Amino acid sequence: MIGKRGKLLVLLYAALLAVLFLMCSTELIIREPEKEIYQIAVIIEDAKDDNYSSFRKGMDQAAMEYNADVRFITLYEKMDAAQQMELLGREQQDGADALIVAPVDEDRVKEALDGKQVTVPVVLLGTEQAEEEVKRAVITDYRKMGARLAEQMQKRLPEGCPVLIFSDQENRSAMSRYFLEGAEAVLLDGGHKCSIAVREKELGYRGALEELRASGQGGAVLAESPEILAETAGLLADDPPYAGYVQGLYGRGSTLPILNDLDRGLISGVCVTDEFSAGYYSVFMAVQALEDSGRQTPVVMDSYYIEKQDLRKPEYEKMLFPIE
Numbered sequence: 001m002i003g004k005r006g007k008l009l010v011l012l013y014a015a016l017l018a019v020l021f022l023m024c025s026t027e028l029i030i031r032e033p034e035k036e037i038y039q040i041a042v043i044i045e046d047a048k049d050d051n052y053s054s055f056r057k058g059m060d061q062a063a064m065e066y067n068a069d070v071r072f073i074t075l076y077e078k079m080d081a082a083q084q085m086e087l088l089g090r091e092q093q094d095g096a097d098a099l100i101v102a103p104v105d106e107d108r109v110k111e112a113l114d115g116k117q118v119t120v121p122v123v124l125l126g127t128e129q130a131e132e133e134v135k136r137a138v139i140t141d142y143r144k145m146g147a148r149l150a151e152q153m154q155k156r157l158p159e160g161c162p163v164l165i166f167s168d169q170e171n172r173s174a175m176s177r178y179f180l181e182g183a184e185a186v187l188l189d190g191g192h193k194c195s196i197a198v199r200e201k202e203l204g205y206r207g208a209l210e211e212l213r214a215s216g217q218g219g220a221v222l223a224e225s226p227e228i229l230a231e232t233a234g235l236l237a238d239d240p241p242y243a244g245y246v247q248g249l250y251g252r253g254s255t256l257p258i259l260n261d262l263d264r265g266l267i268s269g270v271c272v273t274d275e276f277s278a279g280y281y282s283v284f285m286a287v288q289a290l291e292d293s294g295r296q297t298p299v300v301m302d303s304y305y306i307e308k309q310d311l312r313k314p315e316y317e318k319m320l321f322p323i324e
Contacts, residue, residue, distance in 0.1 A: 038068040040286050041091040042100040044125075045173055047078040051226045051255055057322050058279025059100075066287040079171045081105040085112065092120050098286035102126055106174060121289035123282050126175050136285050137298040138278045142175050145252060145303040146182025149271045152305045153183075153220060153250055154190045156268070161247055162193045162219035164212060166205050166228045169198055176224040179252060183222060194222075205232055209242045218245040226253025229270070233261035254320055262308055269307045276322040277301070 042059065044052065049072060056072060063070045073091070075083050081104040088109070091099060099118065102125040103109040112118045124137040153163070165180065184194050197208035205228070212219060223229035229251030236243045248268040251258075254275060261267045281299045288296060310316050 035067050038066070038287055038290055039095055039097045040068050040070045040100060040283060041073055041096040041098075042070060042282075043073045043075075043084060043087050043091065044102040045075065045079060045084065045104045046102075047075050049074055051253065052275075052279075053255060054275035054320075054322055055279035058276035058281075059283050060279075061276075062280040062283035062287075066284065068283055068287055070283060075104075079104050079173060081108055085109075088112065088118055092118060096120060097290055098123070100125065100282045100286060103174070121286060123285045123289075125278070125282060135296045135298065136289055138282050138285070138301060139298050140175075140273055140278070140301045140303065142178035143182035145271045145273075146179040146184075147186045148182075148303060148305055149222075149250055149252065149269070150183040150186035150190075152269055153187070153222070153248065154192070157192070157220050157247060160191050160193075162195065162217070163187055164208060164219050164221050165194055165196050166208065166221060166223045166232055167196050167198055168225065168228060169196075172224065180222075180224050187222075199228075204235070206235055206239075209235060209239075209246070213242060213245045215245075218247050220248040220250065221246055223249070223251035226251065226255055226258060229253055229267065230255065230257045230261065233258070233266040236266050237261070237264075259311065259320060262306075263311055265308060269305060271303050271305050272316075272320065273301045273303050274319045276319065 040063070046052075049056070052072070059070050059072075062068070073087060075087070077083060084101075084104045085108055088099060088101065098121040100123045101109060106124075106127060109122075109124070113122060121136060126140050126142070127137050157163075165184070167176075167180070187194050197205060199205060200207050209232075212221075221232060223232055229249070230253070232249060232251075236246065236249065243266075249266065250269050251267070252271045254270070254272040258267065258270060262270060278299075278301055285296060285299070304316070306316055306320075311320065
């Protein structure tokens, strides 16, 4: 039989087990501090988010790590600066703790920040502002990217080969404008005649390709944006005779359709950036600003020129095909 001393020990052990159970399974004794969830709104310059796939994966990764709730907002009309400014005000009023913005009009966004119309932290994407002028930004030097692509084109094109630039001047983003400025300067300096072909309402760029074929001379095609690059690759796939007169299709972007067309040989070469990291850093910087962790400096993204044979290289594969 268990004596009084043994019974007392049993009761103590039972009480201890009960306390431990309560500590592990309830918040009655130990309550974990509630973590604040940061509300971050991302407002881009486009009416669709097709070109932001890897970027969003990077944002989602950072949001999970830094306890943020990220909502992605597109415009109703592409490149509508007035609407973007309205959205900035609306999201701030609706309780966004921070904003991530790919500006349609950099000057208008900067004026809103300088005039304290937007008082929450703002991280700018793809800005052309000098590094010393902005403290929270993910900067891509699109002029440098365009120049890098043009330098690679010159190595592969015949001397004096004309270059047809496919452009959408009505809906051209600042990124596309800077990209073309960098590329065109190098091509012209290298003796390549550059001409602009704009999208026609019904034919798109099919009319420009038809003229290229009718000339009998051929030439290279440079697309100013990822959308135009994918669209042009689709035209070459649908009408193989055009491909015989296109001495190379070049552009920028790393969407899955573009990478697939690069792998198929429809696209000759592209310039890309690490979009996953850009998305990750944008959220990280927004959270840093909210937690007041000291002075911030912009993140400057580099660009890379790749061709079909580069798609399987380890240094590019992880960047181009990020795993969530």
